[in-house]
Amino acid sequence: MPADPPSSGKRLPIGLMVAGSEMTSFTLLGLLLDYALGTMPGFTIGLTLAGLVIAFYHLVKMSKALAGQKPEPPPKQDGGGP
Numbered sequence: 001m002p003a004d005p006p007s008s009g010k011r012l013p014i015g016l017m018v019a020g021s022e023m024t025s026f027t028l029l030g031l032l033l034d035y036a037l038g039t040m041p042g043f044t045i046g047l048t049l050a051g052l053v054i055a056f057y058h059l060v061k062m063s064k065a066l067a068g069q070k071p072e073p074p075p076k077q078d079g080g081g082p
Contacts, residue, residue, distance in 0.1 A: 015062050019055035026051025 030047030034040045 015059050018062070019059050022055045022058065023048065023051035026054070 026047040027044065030044035033043040033047075037043070
């Protein structure tokens, strides 16, 4: 058990608001595209899932920043051997 308990979560609504607004905006964009192009529900489903992934990514990034950790950089890809 850690010596200090976690915070009371005063900043939790901010993170959920950011994530929710991202997901909602992608969903609304999908609805508008489907309505304009007559492709219901293709863009709505696709952009809702994309918004969900992006929202979770930003929530994890924000939680790491609030915890005082730096997000890990992506692994370097080198083109050759050792």
